[in-house]
Amino acid sequence: MIDVQRLRVLRAVAEHGSFNQAAAALHLTPSAVSQHVAALERSLGAQVVARSTRGVTLTPAGRIMVGAAESVAAELAHAKQQVDRLGSGRSQLTLATFTSGGRLLLPGALARLTSALPDTVVHVKESEPEDSLPLLRQGAVDLALAYHFDGPLPGQLGPNSSLTWTPLLDDPLLVVLPEAHHLASRARLDIAELATEPWVLGCLKTEAYLRRYAERAGFEPEVRGTTTDYFFARSLVAAGMGISLIPSIAQSPPLAGVRAVAIAPPTPTRHIGVATIRGRNHAQATTLIQALQEQAAATASTGTV
Template sequence: MIDVQRLRVLRAVAEHGSFNRAAAALRLTPSAVSQHVAALERSLGAQVVARSTRGVTLTPAGRIMVGAAESVAAELEHAKQQVDRLGSGRTHLTIATFTSGGRLLLPDALAHLATAHPGTVVHVREAEPEDSLPLVRQGAVDLALAYHFDGPLPGRNAGLAWTALMDDPLHVVLAEGHPLAAREALDIAELAAEPWVLGCLKTETYLRRYAERAGFAPEIRGTTTDYFFARSLVAAGVGISLIPSIAQTPQMAGVRTVPITPPAPTRHLGVATIHRRNNPQARTLIKALQERAAALDEN
């Protein structure tokens, strides 16, 4: 049988990249960490880390075991929460969500949940996907309303189930008097000479990727972490911006939104949960989120 403590140690080694840093995080000695890892390797009959003077990296077997460690930790945390809640006699549901998706999708879904499961205590945490997905894996939240760009969901193979909700294309936002503001669609190559405002720092990588394909490097004039503020800067003439469609409500005077010709940059919205988790409240909420997303797609 695999020792859970050894899995915990391996998970810390993977997170921190060295035995010394993992030992400090776990309040163990580096020798104890090394012994736990060695014992795990003996029990598996396979090497889980590759050691070098620059630290340690996971082997393929190690990556499998770290995924298992995250699932075990999540199940234990979920079980602890259930035990803690037995005395109250009430069901709790904890949700992590990114801001724009939570604002547009979550309120109606929570109202439906309250009708279907009265008495459920709801906890909501604001978190971007890079933070919320680990919270799901760790069992700290029951589900996460999240998104990803091109490629697979980060961590999808680490015990997470992904329920797709909707696609959220990014549009170009320009000042109302901009010469291109009246266009029905724009090729991103037409924007090579424009200064840009970022409404989310993660979109910079995405913007640069699409700009590189179009043969230019974008000039960044403004950086924010708030799409509403970014649109305000666009209206003031600082630059243009690339903003997801659901983040463009409420509407703002002084700006115009223009779609990008395909293939357009797109966020893929969905809900992340732990595999095999039987939670009727979570299932009700996910179904309500799907219905809300479908209604938005029809408009």
């Protein structure tokens, strides 16, 4: 029988990429971590990690076992939640969400959920996808409202993943310019036309995304400022500090002194959806997913995105 503690240790090694960092996270010694991994390999008859001077990587067998470890951890957390629900007598639902998506979709969706299941107690955690999806895999939340850009979601969703992804809407990024900018009257811009412009950005991931698109267009963007708040970034644009790249749904509330202009294809886009644990959508989660889909469709029909 496979030891659950050894699976927990392997998960930590996979997450941190080294025995030393995994040991620190688990409050164990590196030697103890190494012994747990070696014992797991003996019980499986297969190598689960490959060691090198650059750290530790998972073997194919190791990736399978980490997936199993995530499933076991999520099942135990789910069982604990069910026991807690029995004690409280009320249904509990925990959702992780990124800020702009939650602000746009959650109020209407939660109103629908409350109307359908009035006894459900909802808990909301504000969290970006790189944090919310691990929380989901660990069983700390029931759903994660998240997004991704061109590439895959954090958490490596796929046929072997424990997570499922329900798409909700596409959120194109717009160029935000000072109102008096000579390009502000355009209906659409090619990103190559912005090669000489200074930039201020409201998200570090948006900066990485801009740099990829700029590289394709043959220029290196001059980034003069980064923030963690899209409204602040738009305020800096209004002050004439530069231009910005901001998702459509983060253009609210309106701000005087700026204008948002669409980008010609290929248009940078965030893909928004909700992630859940495969095969474990209880009535509350299923109802909320449906409510989010309805709210996303209503939002798209009004032209917000």
